Amino acid sequence: MSQQLGGQPIIILREGTTRNRGEEAQASNIAAAKAVATAVRSTLGPKGMDKMLIDGMGDIVITNDGATILKEMDIEHPAAKMMIEIAKTQDDEVGDGTTSAVVIAGELLKQAEGLLQSHVHPTVIAEGYRQAAVKSQEILAGIAIAVQPADTAMLEKVAETAISGKGAEAYKKLLCAMVVKAVSSIADPDGTVDIKHINVQKKVGGAVEDTVLIEGMVLDKERANPGMPKKVKDAKILLLNAAVEFKKTEVSAEINISRPEQLQAFLDEEAQMVHALAEKIIASGATVLFCQKGIDDLAQHYLTKAGILAVRRVKKSDMENLARATGAALVNSIDAISPSDLGTAGLVEEKKFSGEEMIMVAQCKNPKAVSIIIRGGSDHVIDEIERALHDALMVVSVVVKDKKIVAGGGAPETELALQLRHYASTIGGRIQLAIEAFASAMDVIPRALAENAGLDPINLLVAIRAEHESGHRTFGLDVYAGKPVDMLKAGVVEPLRVKTQAITSATEAAVMILRIDDVISSSKSSAPHGGMPPGGMGQMPPGMGDY
Template sequence: MPGHYGGQPAYIMNPRTEHKQGRDALSVNIAAAKAVANIVRTTLGPKGMDKMMVNSIGDIVLTNDGAMILKGMDIEHPTAKMIVEVARTQEEIAGDGTTSAVVTAGTLLDKASDLIEEGVHARVLVRGFENASEKALEILNEFAIDVSEGNRETLEKIASTSMSGKASETNKEILASLCVDAILQISKKGSVNVDNDIILRQEPGKSVDETEILDGIMLNKYRVHPGMPKTVKDAKIAIIDTPLETQKTSNTSKLQISNADEMQNFLAREEDDFKQMADHVIKSGANVVICSKNIGDKVAHYLQKSGVMGIRRVSDDDIRNLSYATGAKIVKKVFDLSEEDLGHAGEVGEEGESTVAKIFIKKCENTKVITILLRGSTEHVTDNLERAFDDALHVINSVFEDGKIVAGGGAAEVEIAQRLRHYASSIGGREQLAITAFADAVESIPMDIAENGGMDATSVILKLRNAHVENPNIGLDIYSGDYLDMVEKGIVDPLRVKTQTIRSASEVATMILRIDDMMRAQKKDMMDVNPEHNIHNYNRPF
């Protein structure tokens, strides 16, 4: 960035720094946002296409989940990263609608680009988009339908809509019912926190309709020693976050032994250390020991002689879940363990044989943790099933908290767009162009869903607009191609998903439109940035 002093250029910035101003900066940023939106656009709707993602070691993921796709992309462009952040925020707050949020944001910026070319100032667009966003949220709240927590039929319909195109379509009703069962079961004991209260576990090699809810926690582990009890009733559980074995010293050391007696003494002291370790655990009253690290063979020997079940190398996430479920405190030093640190469960048992066995912790009195065991023919099926369940559980929970739903099948988007266009006509100046553009961007969602289903998007939108004159709940049934009342049909979405989509898309679009100067220091070996070519890289581990 040169200035001029005495006829000579004066560089105040590293000449390798990428610097774009005004229209150039805006054009590059909009191109990056559109590129991200175009990647996930084809995944929208129940008939959306899938993406294949392959990491550096050859692992494959097949998915049409927008959050998963964006999470697996290695994005370089800073504006594209802002769009991905929209998806992350949408996932955290609403649990679903990530693809819609990203596509709406990309379309908003595409419409803004056309208006800027026609001479509309970016600041006018920002005001118009903010105004349209507020009005759209008002419309959604007026359009929303109240639903009670006890309305099981509606909750199942919400879960079914969320799962459309993500899980096994033939088993969608069964899976939706399981999601509702899980939420209702937990809600009886207080408020629901899906991420903490519900654990999803995969078991490939079986049929999807064998998916079930387990009362408690399941670990893909087995007993350390075959002589340990296979089932422990009235379990007193110790959770230890340190190895139950002799630990290596941090520095290399040598021990010189000159005769057989010294060797015997050394082995005896080592044996005594193991015994003291096991004895302390036994004296605490624990009859089940769960360790995040290894349980040495000699310690395991003493534990099994006293009838204590031992489970080793349990993951940090499972350790936290077990502590939450059983009330056990996580102990960092073995000799600090006391009776007050123990957790309780009605039963801890091993099911299955040898290394394919599983541990089940059941009947935990003071907890509401449950496990959903996801079954499918292959790991790819159970992976997709897990993502579908996660979305469905979050959207059901959002309805529990908000108590409001809206018609699906594009009905909500078309109604917002219709009312925004009417509202725009009452606004003077060029700001009404921005509001109309916002309406078009919102309406792009049902258009994309129709196009991904192999239908004529323009024809679909025209029919939906005409139908909304009579009934604002009319939407497209993508399977039959009919235009029906979506509430009566049972195709509904949580209000929170729609409102957060509008907020996220509007905020990121206005944020990008405010940028008129972009300075980016380049890496030494980095190519010039081209958002269309360098926007993503599927060789990232996921």
């Protein structure tokens, strides 16, 4: 980048810096964003295809989860990276609809391209898109359907829609019932659901049908001592955040021992202190101990003799979930233990899964933390089941919190397109063109669903539009029947927030990309001044090294 001053160029950017301006910069950014949208578009819907991703280490991921695909793709272009941010936000907020959000953003930019070629200014398009996004939120709120958290049948349908099209679809009845039960168990009275209280463990072996929901916790741990009982029924559980071992001094101390019996007395005293700690735990009446810190070998011996099952070095997050599952209080000092701090569980057992020991804390009364053990024939199967479960858990938790759903199958997008076109006709000037372009972009969802199912997208889009023109707001595309169907009756439903978040994120990204008219890329940093040339040692004069 340089400016002329009296015929002499003034260099203000480092040599090697590239700059794209105006239409060239816009075209490059839009093309990159559209390429990302195209990459995931074929995964949309229950008949979407999967992607196989192989990283530099040779690790393979097979999935059709939009967020996972974009996360695993090694993307360099800055505009394309902004599309990945949409997927990440969508995944963090609602767990599903990542592909829809990216595809809508790509289509908004594609529609904007036509307007740019007609010399509509990017600022006008951005303003129109923002107005259309605000109006879309109003329209979606108007077509949303209220649902109660106690309506388990509807919640299962929400989970089923999220799982459809993923590798777990064949097992959706089993998984959906499990998801709804898990979310209902951990929901707080105000409807807040934090899915970190659902502990998902993956164990290769068995079949997917062997996946189970444990009303309690499963820890990837084993007993502290093999002599401890493997199974404890009607367990009284103590959760301890203190080491059951000889306490070392806080400050540096030196003990002078002059006779052997003094050393023995010192060791006996140390053992006596550990024994006293163990006795306090035994006296509490606990039959199972989960300790966040270490348990001394001698303490293990006393606990084993007392028939207590102890587990040491349990993660903080697992301790918190154990407290929610069993009703126990986290105790920070052995001296402060009281029987009222103990929790209960119908069964605590060490079981072997795929050759590895795990501790199961099951049959808890009204557990506020639960566990799901995923089984399957291979790592790839289990990973895809886990991704499907994560999406289903997230969407059900969103519905429990918001209590609002919309029909699926492209029904909300078709209704948006219809109402936005009417809205555009009430707005004058060039902004009307941008709002109409936004409305046209909404049609990409039903069109992509039809394309991925091998159906005729144009005929089906016309048929769905005709139903919506007649006032049938919940009609969408049934990819199995190949015709418009009432999605609400068919049980294809999604959380309202999946749609509102997707449109918000897609609009923000599209507007941001449209407003960029200059891309300045710095050159890769060369060697420090006075160091080796950029070519390094490898650049020898001609003739050198030719043997």
